[in-house]
Amino acid sequence: MIDEIKYNSEGLIPVIIQEYKTNEVLMLAWMNQESLEKTIKTKQTVFWSRSRNTLWKKGETSGNIQIVKEIKIDCDRDALIIKVDAKGPACHTGEDSCFFKNI
Amino acid sequence: MIDEIKYNSEGLIPVIIQEYKTNEVLMLAWMNQESLEKTIKTKQTVFWSRSRNTLWKKGETSGNIQIVKEIKIDCDRDALIIKVDAKGPACHTGEDSCFFKNI
Secondary structure: OHHHOOOOOOOOEEEEEEEOOOOOEEEEEEEOHHHHHHHHHHOEOEEEEOOOOEEEEOOOOOOOOEEEEEEEEOOOOOOEEEEEEEOOOOOOOOOOOOOOEEO | OHHHOOOOOOOOEEEEEEEOOOOOEEEEEEEOHHHHHHHHHHOEOEEEEOOOOEEEEOOOOOOOOEEEEEEEEOOOOOOEEEEEEEOOOOOOOOOOOOOOEEO
């Protein structure tokens, strides 16, 4: 199934991070193949930072790691959901979710 | 707030569609400014189809429209959540959610 993932032209796939108990969406992040493999191996989320162009282990400095509970792929194989047990706020602002503003 | 949205280099923003009662994620779709404006105006989701390069009113042929309940934007202003009342399956396969496969 992992071999069937369709990465975009930059080698990335969008990943919806969802709290596994409440289903609250915490963030939308991006992964490349290496970060997905590290996520699966370590059972903690590792993203690709598009602003810094580097792997980014979630919680590496903040301690707010995310333990992987479940990974799902969509029908087009070009988006993922990872359900996590979040050990602290997902957002750098200190909010639980990055989606804290209404339009 | 809408004026502050950061579209990507193709003029698109990823949109997480979430069922407003259960918080189940139904799909990850894409919008350009026009489709977002139509979504807000009509209170039904209108996406940008990247495969067909055209606006795509959800449910136009299937009848499975999505009534907009809430729109949220993330801290980076480059991703949206739209919570909807889904009048039928979100996925073209007939599944409620496009994320029906586990990895």
